[in-house]
Amino acid sequence: MSGLSEILRPKNFEDVVGQEHILGEKGILKLAIEKDSLFSAIFYGPPGCGKTSTLEVIKLNTSYEVYHFNAAITSTAEVKKILEYAAKVKDVKKILIFIDEFHRFNKKQQDIFLPGVEAFDYVLIGATTENPYKMVNPALLSRVRLVAFKKLQKEHIIKLLEKAVNVKKVDINENAKDFIARVSNGDGRFAINLYEILSDIAISIDKKIIDEEILQIYSSDENRVYTAKEHYNLASAFIKSIRGSDPDAALYYMARMIEGGEDPRFIARRLVILASEDIGLADPMALLVATSTAQAVELVGLPECMLNLSQCVIYLSLAPKSNSSTLAIQKALEVAKDTMNLDVPRDLLNIPDSGYKNPHKFGGFLKKSYLPKEISDKVFYTPKSIGKEKKNIEILETLWRGVKQYDDKS
Known part of the structure; x- marks a missing residue:
C-alpha cells in the first residue's frame, strides 16, 4: 500500500x-x-x-x-x-x-x-x-x-481524489479526474495509488497540477493507458462496428481498448446491452451468449478472457439485427409518461369478482386487450422480418387479426 x-x-x-x-x-x-x-x-x-x-x-x-x-x-x-x-x-x-x-x-x-x-x-x-x-x-x-459493501461510484472516487489533493498539494484537472475515476472502476485504493503516481510525475517536472501532459507522459511510460476521449471514441466505434456486422472492425477496436488498459468488464457490459438493443428478438440467443461472456470475464480475467470476448464479438457481429424491442419499450415509456393516472382495468385487479377471464379456460388465448380502454388501440411492439423474429409476425397476426396491425414497416 x-x-x-x-x-x-x-x-x-x-x-x-x-x-x-x-x-x-x-x-x-x-x-x-x-x-x-x-x-x-x-x-x-x-x-x-x-x-x-x-x-x-x-x-x-x-x-x-x-x-x-x-x-x-x-x-x-x-x-x-x-x-x-x-x-x-x-x-x-x-x-x-x-x-x-x-x-x-x-x-x-x-x-x-x-x-x-x-x-x-x-x-x-x-x-x-x-x-x-x-x-x-x-x-x-x-x-x-x-x-x-457497494462498489464506489464516480462521485465517491472524486471525493477521495479531493482528499488526496489536500494531502499532497498537487491539483488535478477535470479530464484527469474523469480518467482516474474511469480506469479505477470503483476501486478507491487503485484511484489513490494512481493519483500518487501521476502527482509524482508532475512534481518531477516542476508542475503542481495533473493535466493532459501528465496523462500523456504516464501513457508513454506504461504503454497501456489511454485518455478519456479515446475511451469514448473507441467504445463508440466498437459498438457501431458490431451493429454494422463488421467483425474485423469490432475486433480491432476492442483490441485497442484492451491494449489501452480498458477494463474487460466494461466491454462485456456493453456487449450485454447491445445484444438486446441491436439484435434482440432476431436472435434471442445473442443475449445468452453475451451474459455468459460477462460471467466468463469475471471468472477468468485477463489475458484469457480475451478469447471469450472475441468469440462473443464475432457472434454478435454476424447475428441478424433487430431493434424492435428497443423501439417497443421507448414507445411504451412515451405513452406511460403521459398516462400515469389511468386506472388498471378492473378485471386485471387481484380482487374477488373482478370479472377476469383466464385464457386457459378458452383454449389458451382470448382476443381481448389488456391495456386501459383509453389506449387500447396502442401498439408498441412491431416485429421485423429478420432472423427468428419473422415467426413473431405470424404468431401476432394469427392471434390479433382484425384487432391490431403488426406489419413490419421498417
Whole structure:
C-alpha cells in the first residue's frame, strides 16, 4: 500500500465514502461500533470499496483488542494461537479477529472458527471480494451476518481524489479526474495509488497540477493507458462496428481498448446491452451468449478472457439485427409518461369478482386487450422480418387479426 493510501485511511464514519447504507445514520455497522458491541460478520464487496478501511474506524472507536490477518499469507496454525488466547481471556477482554481475503482459507480450514464464534469467544470479521455463498463454509455462514459493501461510484472516487489533493498539494484537472475515476472502476485504493503516481510525475517536472501532459507522459511510460476521449471514441466505434456486422472492425477496436488498459468488464457490459438493443428478438440467443461472456470475464480475467470476448464479438457481429424491442419499450415509456393516472382495468385487479377471464379456460388465448380502454388501440411492439423474429409476425397476426396491425414497416 502506498504512503498516501495509508494516510487517507478513514478515522471516523465521515471519512468512509460510498457506504452510507451501513455506516451512515442508523447504519447497522455504525450502530454496532457506537455501542462498542460488534457482531461476527462477513464483509463482502468489490476491491477498494472500504472493507479493510472500515477496520481502522473500528480500531479507533471501540475497545476491542484487534488481530488483523491476511488469509493469503497466514497459516491457520498462526490464527489458532489467537483463537486459543481469545477463549482464555473472553471474560476480561473483547477480541476482534479480522481476516482479509477470507476466501483464501478453504471451507475445511474455516472450520477452526466455528467453536469460537458459536461460544462468543471473539468477534470474527472476514473480508472477501468473492461470493460468500460459494466461498464461505455454510455452517459458519449461518452463524455470522453478511454485510454488503457497494462498489464506489464516480462521485465517491472524486471525493477521495479531493482528499488526496489536500494531502499532497498537487491539483488535478477535470479530464484527469474523469480518467482516474474511469480506469479505477470503483476501486478507491487503485484511484489513490494512481493519483500518487501521476502527482509524482508532475512534481518531477516542476508542475503542481495533473493535466493532459501528465496523462500523456504516464501513457508513454506504461504503454497501456489511454485518455478519456479515446475511451469514448473507441467504445463508440466498437459498438457501431458490431451493429454494422463488421467483425474485423469490432475486433480491432476492442483490441485497442484492451491494449489501452480498458477494463474487460466494461466491454462485456456493453456487449450485454447491445445484444438486446441491436439484435434482440432476431436472435434471442445473442443475449445468452453475451451474459455468459460477462460471467466468463469475471471468472477468468485477463489475458484469457480475451478469447471469450472475441468469440462473443464475432457472434454478435454476424447475428441478424433487430431493434424492435428497443423501439417497443421507448414507445411504451412515451405513452406511460403521459398516462400515469389511468386506472388498471378492473378485471386485471387481484380482487374477488373482478370479472377476469383466464385464457386457459378458452383454449389458451382470448382476443381481448389488456391495456386501459383509453389506449387500447396502442401498439408498441412491431416485429421485423429478420432472423427468428419473422415467426413473431405470424404468431401476432394469427392471434390479433382484425384487432391490431403488426406489419413490419421498417
